[in-house]
Amino acid sequence: MTHLSPPPGSLSQQAYRDPDSRQVRRVLWTLLLGGTVVSFSNSALNPAIPVFMSIFSVDIVTGSWLLNGYVLAMSVGLMLSGYLSKAFYFKQVYICAITGFMMGSVLGMSATSLSLIIIARVIQGLAGGLIIPLSIGLLYQVYPSAQQGRAMALWGIVIMMSLAFGPLVGAFLVAHFAWWTLFAITLPLSALVVAMAMKWLPWLPEHQAPKTRHKPFDKKGFMGLLLWLLALSLWLNTLKSDSAMQSNGLIQLVLLAGFVVTAVIWWRYEQRQSNPLLNVNLFANKTYLHSTILSITQTIGLMMGLLFLPIIIQQIMHKSAMWTGLVLMFATLIASVTTHIAGGIVDKYGARDIGSAGVVISAISMLMLAWGLVTPNIWLMMLVMGVQGVGTGLAYLPTTTVGLSSLDKPMVTEGAALNNISRRIVSTLFIELATLYINSEGLGIFIKLMPSLSEAHALVAPMQEVFVGLAMLLLMTLISARQLPSGLSDN
Numbered sequence: 001m002t003h004l005s006p007p008p009g010s011l012s013q014q015a016y017r018d019p020d021s022r023q024v025r026r027v028l029w030t031l032l033l034g035g036t037v038v039s040f041s042n043s044a045l046n047p048a049i050p051v052f053m054s055i056f057s058v059d060i061v062t063g064s065w066l067l068n069g070y071v072l073a074m075s076v077g078l079m080l081s082g083y084l085s086k087a088f089y090f091k092q093v094y095i096c097a098i099t100g101f102m103m104g105s106v107l108g109m110s111a112t113s114l115s116l117i118i119i120a121r122v123i124q125g126l127a128g129g130l131i132i133p134l135s136i137g138l139l140y141q142v143y144p145s146a147q148q149g150r151a152m153a154l155w156g157i158v159i160m161m162s163l164a165f166g167p168l169v170g171a172f173l174v175a176h177f178a179w180w181t182l183f184a185i186t187l188p189l190s191a192l193v194v195a196m197a198m199k200w201l202p203w204l205p206e207h208q209a210p211k212t213r214h215k216p217f218d219k220k221g222f223m224g225l226l227l228w229l230l231a232l233s234l235w236l237n238t239l240k241s242d243s244a245m246q247s248n249g250l251i252q253l254v255l256l257a258g259f260v261v262t263a264v265i266w267w268r269y270e271q272r273q274s275n276p277l278l279n280v281n282l283f284a285n286k287t288y289l290h291s292t293i294l295s296i297t298q299t300i301g302l303m304m305g306l307l308f309l310p311i312i313i314q315q316i317m318h319k320s321a322m323w324t325g326l327v328l329m330f331a332t333l334i335a336s337v338t339t340h341i342a343g344g345i346v347d348k349y350g351a352r353d354i355g356s357a358g359v360v361i362s363a364i365s366m367l368m369l370a371w372g373l374v375t376p377n378i379w380l381m382m383l384v385m386g387v388q389g390v391g392t393g394l395a396y397l398p399t400t401t402v403g404l405s406s407l408d409k410p411m412v413t414e415g416a417a418l419n420n421i422s423r424r425i426v427s428t429l430f431i432e433l434a435t436l437y438i439n440s441e442g443l444g445i446f447i448k449l450m451p452s453l454s455e456a457h458a459l460v461a462p463m464q465e466v467f468v469g470l471a472m473l474l475l476m477t478l479i480s481a482r483q484l485p486s487g488l489s490d491n
Contacts, residue, residue: 039162044170047324070125077129101127108183171325221277290480291403331385338393346398358395366471
């Protein structure tokens, strides 16, 4: 019998102590399938971005919102997940989240405009931002300490494989069927997750029920950040018209100053709160600050690849979406293997040297990508993305791990949330600025150096400028990498 309020005699205390019980295994499979659906949907749609741009006749700025809208909405879900998991039962929030994800899929597959598709992605992103942290939290609840490592390792493997194979499956669907199948394919799996969650997910023991005391939610901080992000995104979207900048230059500068001032006011407000939405005071810890800077710039590089690689392969090189899926899958697998190797190295030798190496390799991959656009080749794209996967694997996980481990244990959860949300928000804003720059055809630096580029695709030259700029930004973060501990004794 299924309910959304806790029935008597649900998962017993004995089941919580026994990780080998049938109930706990069912919880694990439910959460793994739910995480797979979210991760697969996230990565499967990326190869189809050029398809959506072509079908709905939109520019790169508008098309980028298929990725940006999802990421920003996921950030909102992450902000809400901690509070909702304490204010309500895990089971209630999880079922509502996966149901919301299904609603996004239905809206997406039936959409008649790109605006509706973006709204569908926003709904899915919001749900995904709830589902992933809820799943991890519940795994820690049902498994004892001695078994949590195995459970999380299995979780990580399944999620990474979903991210790796999602682009290939998505590309296959786009090439052989239609774009709406990217949404339709998740519906039966989502429905199965809902059924499994209603039947098998536990009501937590009484001492963890929502009636227990919990920190109040920072409503003012949340609404302030949400409205600021929405207003900034809408303003940036208006700048894709050259006339908007030229005819209203002074107004645009005043608006920019206003966004900066309000951001400072919000930051100062959060610093003074006893229960802030985001504990920005953690940045006083220099190791944590520098590790977050590195994770943000690495995320920017990853998102640039997710957005621009499909456009390069499908619009500039005129290859099929299947090639995009293969290249993205290869890059994800390389990053996964490198991350696994780097995890063992950082435990022994710290993150300074390995993080520095990762930063340099990531920057080299961006320079290779800029150079490769002169005469683009699919195998060169495969090599470039593989190099980026190595750089990300070396620079992202080790630095993030060291940054979190530098915090007091009670602060680690808040530190993880601040890191996660910071890199999503900053990278999304960077992508918006990059697409605006490319849409305006850039400064023409490469065309002046290589006049033959004027005959190439209009996006090539400004993309090269963006990739070189990102390489310079990555190299600047070597300063942060060198501030990290070089060994356990330094931490």
